[in-house]
Amino acid sequence: MRPAVSQVWDWLAEVPDPEIPVISLTDLGIIRDVEWQGEVLVVTVTPTYSGCPATAVINLDIENHLLSKGIEHVMLRRQLTPAWTTDWISDQGRDKLRDYGIAPPIDGTAPDGDVMARVTSLTGRGNMAVPCPRCNSNDTRRVSQFGSTPCKASWVCNACLEPFDYFKCH
């Protein structure tokens, strides 16, 4: 049985991210390619962060889900380049993150190594406002550059006082 590649993409859209189960692997943008090579279905996956512990779970989840759909031979291929970026998170994925209480990444704000420009903009009354996912206020502040997973930072809203996760631009 060789289901159409588009069907496989639909199935992959049903696999949730193990750490942020509200979005799927396709929302996250880490599935880079799906193709049949003979009787083997090759799924190309790119890691989010190189040490993200979810990577192994993601691979297992993909394999299990496709096996449950009757695909017998699945091969997972890791692709490092081009490196994953939060630009690949779908619009739908961003909405789902916000509804879940995680502020989606603000494109174009990833660190670029221009440390002094970044430090000034982030420590001084910076121009990067992350809207609170609960009350939508722009009056928020960063608590820590890191959070509960490698992809998030900890923020708090000054208006509604709610602490929240910000999905870092990467």
Add this chain to the structure above:
Amino acid sequence: MPSLPDIMTPDAEGLARQAGQGGAHAPAADADQDAFFEFLLRMGDNALILGHRNSEWCGHGPVLEEDIAMSNMALDLIGQTSLWLGLAAEVEGKGRSADDLAYLRDAWDFRNLLLVERPNGDFGATLMRQFLFDAFHFHQLQALSGSADPRVAEIAQKALKEVSYHLERSAEQVIALGDGTDESHARMQSALDDQWCYALEMFASDATDVTMAQAGIAPDPASLRGVWDETVDAVLDQATLKRPEGSFAHKGGKQGTHTEHLGYILAEMQFLQRAYPGASW
């Protein structure tokens, strides 16, 4: 004499295209494989040992957010380690895996800088070491993103995104603590003075580095001193810290001559595999 490839201006897109062509990677053409292996161990071991040092803060950070940040950086570095040592194992071609290299080598086979094996000291000392290393690591990875070996370039491009964030964080913390209270300022200055002579090992090139630079695989570390100085000076200036004047560098880590501290790290890190060889879960 043939002109050397210019690897300071990475053509990331070109490399990405090249890396995507065909399944198998072409081995670096003329590179001395032994030197290449050594170089990859240096990359992997720096990340591994610093990652391990960071992980020692887990459960001990001064506040929860900093504790989490330390563990996250450890995670990034260990992830990068698996990529570098995985490639090292492939290049060596003796059937060893990244895990074998991490868990079954003894201290004299490690190639990390002495700086990263130094005990953590207080939180300020840990952050200062992180900053001095991040500033080097960032510029090194930037150059490696244009490596003539596509396997090196793709790992570097991946790691660079993570390390840009590390550098931003450690720079901010050095500024906050350096330009903080009298106590925090004094501790940061002392951390800087103590670690300066270890940091300078980063720029001490040897024959391996020259071979890698000539093959266009990696930058000569000595050539990174200028950009490192710029980054470090800008941050120290904001942090109101005085840059040490010494030019003496403790050396040896890159060649396998370590301080006694590495042995203690390995005793903890490798215990399980040494006591229960082949254990897995």
